Amino acid sequence: MSKMMEYQGYHAQIEYDADDGIFVGKVFGLADSLNFHGTSVSELEEMFHQSVDNYLQMCAETGKTPEKEFKGSFNIRISPELHKEISLHAAQEGITLNQYVLRALEESLLPA
Secondary structure (H helix, E strand, O other): OOOEEEEOOEEEEEEEEOOOOEEEEEEOOOOOOOEEEEOOHHHHHHHHHHHHHHHHHHHHHHOOOOOOOOOOOOOOOOOHHHHHHHHHHHHHHOOOHHHHHHHHHHHHOOOO
């Protein structure tokens, strides 16, 4: 069972708030805060759609470009020692650090 919902290219993480007896959703990967809730799955889905639609409408009305979840770049914090080691490995292979890390990430997703 997935804890995420998808609508118009946006994804939401879902949790259940037992104290209030509601499902709570938060749109994933945006600096802008898009939150919603519902007492049933159908209400939760409706509120998610409404939240995304309202966000996109607000962006259109204000001339703002809507944020996307995945921009294709992200920052990672590692130890200086690891940074040095992978930089040296990349240089020895004649590739950039970005190419080295990209390859490692792609290989980590390959089926075992």
